[in-house]
Amino acid sequence: MASENAEFLAKWHRLVQERDLVALEKILAEDVTMGAPPYWDKLKGRTVVGHLLGLIIRTIEDFTYHREWHADSRGEGEIALEFRGHLGELKLQGIDLISLNDRGELQNLDVMIRPMNALSALRDIVAPQMLEFLRKNAV
Secondary structure, X not given: OOHXXXXXXXXXXXXXXXXXXXXXXXXXXXXXXXXXXXXXXXEEOXXXXXXXXXXXXXXXXXXXXXXXXXXXXXOOOEEEEEEEEEEOOEEEEEEEEEEEOOOOOEEEEEEEEEOHHHHHHHHHHHHHHHHHHHHHHOO
8 A cells, every 4th residue: 555545544544433523624635625425516625525524424323444445556645445334224335535635635535325215314414514504604
């Protein structure tokens, strides 16, 4: 595993496990983008992406990572992580596709989640909170 990936992942796993949202936001690039299901348009900017990540981390119960992949031996900065968790009785599984910039910060995150009923439940919980945040912060 490339050293850049290893350093980032050590921070990432610790921050997610501890739900340290202040430190989590600090490893995001200023112009970070995030593709969040079920929406096509990407969210942009450290504040917006950091807030959404915080909502998701606090909402998914027993959120844990299980496997990881790297682009190739030369592909520093390209990582895929499989996660699992649940929302009440609904189990979910997903993949985080992570791209790092040349400073080792998260530049882009694309998230895929299944099954559809768990994704819909997550959206129903997170979307109203995200909308309220966007309205208050006029982002």
